[in-house]
Amino acid sequence: MGQHQFTGSTTRGLVFRGGTGARLYGLTTAFVVQPTERANAQECVTFDKTTDTYLEHVHVDGSAAAGVVFYQCVRPMVVDATIVNAMADGLNFANCLDGRADHITTVDTGDDGVAFGNVATGPDNTGGLATNISVTRSKSRGVAVVGQRGVTIRDVSIDTTVGHGLYCAYEESWNTRTPTDVHFERGRVVGGGAWTAAAGGGTNCGVRVNASGTVSVCGITVDAPGAHGVFLTGSTVTVSDTTVGNTPGSGFNVQGGTYVVDRVVAESTSGIGLYVSDCQRIEYGTTTLRNTAITHATRYAVNVKNTGYVFGDRLWIHDTQQPATGYTVAAAGSQKGSLGVIVDRVDSRDVVIENSSGLSFSQI
Numbered sequence: 001m002g003q004h005q006f007t008g009s010t011t012r013g014l015v016f017r018g019g020t021g022a023r024l025y026g027l028t029t030a031f032v033v034q035p036t037e038r039a040n041a042q043e044c045v046t047f048d049k050t051t052d053t054y055l056e057h058v059h060v061d062g063s064a065a066a067g068v069v070f071y072q073c074v075r076p077m078v079v080d081a082t083i084v085n086a087m088a089d090g091l092n093f094a095n096c097l098d099g100r101a102d103h104i105t106t107v108d109t110g111d112d113g114v115a116f117g118n119v120a121t122g123p124d125n126t127g128g129l130a131t132n133i134s135v136t137r138s139k140s141r142g143v144a145v146v147g148q149r150g151v152t153i154r155d156v157s158i159d160t161t162v163g164h165g166l167y168c169a170y171e172e173s174w175n176t177r178t179p180t181d182v183h184f185e186r187g188r189v190v191g192g193g194a195w196t197a198a199a200g201g202g203t204n205c206g207v208r209v210n211a212s213g214t215v216s217v218c219g220i221t222v223d224a225p226g227a228h229g230v231f232l233t234g235s236t237v238t239v240s241d242t243t244v245g246n247t248p249g250s251g252f253n254v255q256g257g258t259y260v261v262d263r264v265v266a267e268s269t270s271g272i273g274l275y276v277s278d279c280q281r282i283e284y285g286t287t288t289l290r291n292t293a294i295t296h297a298t299r300y301a302v303n304v305k306n307t308g309y310v311f312g313d314r315l316w317i318h319d320t321q322q323p324a325t326g327y328t329v330a331a332a333g334s335q336k337g338s339l340g341v342i343v344d345r346v347d348s349r350d351v352v353i354e355n356s357s358g359l360s361f362s363q364i
Contacts, residue, residue: 014044020052027059028059039065041065043065044064047070050076051075053075055068055081066086067083068091068092075098081104085108086111089111107137113142115143117148129151131155133157137160142161143165145179147179152182158187160195161195168184169212180213181213182216189223189225192206192225194226205227209235215238217230222243225244227247230244239259243266248270251269252275253271255279272293272298275303277304278306286313287315290316312359314341315342320347324348329355329361333356335357342363
C-alpha cells in the first residue's frame with residue numbers, strides 16, 4: 001500500500017468498513033506533525049466489521065488514539081507490525097471473532113500495547129491468538145485481555161509499563177463480559193507496573209488476573225515489577241513454571257479464588273514470598289521461596305490464611321542472607337488440609353512454623 005502521510009494530528013487516518021478477504025501489504029503511516037494529545041475514537045487505522053482481513057508488513061508512527069484497531073471483525077489477522085507513538089492502544093481487537101496477531105512490536109503507547117476486549121454491548125465474538133509480541137514503554141498495560149474469552153498470548157516480552165505487565169480481568173466500568181479460557185504462555189515482564197510516567201504508575205504488578213474464569217500462566221518470568229510479581233484475585237488460575245524476583249510486594253499474592261501453583265520461584269522479594277488469603281482452595285506443588293520478606297516485619301516466606309482447603313506438596317524455604325529474613329511459614333484461620341513437606345535451607349537459623357490452623361506438615 002505504500003506510505004500515507006496525514007496532515008491532521010487530531011483525527012482519524014484510514015478506515016476500512018465491511019468487505020471480505022482484503023489483503024494489505026506494506027502499509028506505512030506517518031504524520032506531518034505528530035499527535036501529542038489523545039483524541040478518543042480517532043484511530044490511525046481502523047477495520048470496521050470486516051471479514052478475513054489480512055494485514056502484513058505494517059509500520060504506524062503516531063496516532064491521536066490507537067494505532068491499529070479491528071472492531072467487530074471476523075478472523076482478522078495482522079503479521080509483522082510495528083506501532084509507535086500511539087496516544088492510546090498500539091493494537092486492539094474489539095469484540096472480534098478469532099483475532100490473530102504475530103510478530104507485533106509496540107513502543108511508547110499511551111494505553112495498552114496489545115489488547116483483546118469484549119464489551120457486553122457488542123456482539124459476543126470470542127477467540128484470539130497473539131504470538132511473538134514485544135511491548136516497550138506502555139503508559140497502561142503491556143498485553144491486556146479484558147472480557148474476551150478463548151485467548152492465548154504466547155512468546156511475549158514486556159519492558160516498562162505503567163499498568164500491569166500481563167493483565168486479564170472483568171471490568172465493570174467498561175461493562176465487559178467475564179474472560180475465561182485465557183492462556184499466557186512463555187514470556188518475560190521487566191518493570192511491569194513500575195513506570196511512573198502516568199497516573200497509577202509504580203504500584204502495579206507483573207501479572208494481574210481479576211474476576212476471571214479459568215486462566216493459565218505458564219513459563220513467565222517477572223523482574224522488578226511495581227508491586228507484586230503475580231497478583232490473582234477472584235478467579236480460577238493455574239500458575240506453573242513461573243519465576244518472580246525483585247518485587248516491592250509479594251512474590252505471589254493470591255486471594256479469593258481457586259488456584260493451582262506448581263514449579264514456581266519467588267526470590268528477592270521485599271514482601272511475603274507466597275501469600276494466600278480467603279481462597280476456596282489452594283494447591284501447590286514444588287514452590288521455592290528464596291530470600292523473601294526482605295523488608296517485611298513478619299519474616300513470612302509463606303502465609304496461608306482463611307482458605308477452605310490447602311493441599312500442599314513441597315515448600316523450599318531458602319535464605320542465604322546474614323541474617324535471614326524470610327524464614328517463617330505461617331498458617332492461620334479455619335483451614336483444612338496440609339502444608340506438605342517444608343524443606344529447611346536457611347543458612348543462619350531454622351525455619352519457624354506458625355501453624356494455628358493445625359494443618360498437617362512434615363519438615364526436612
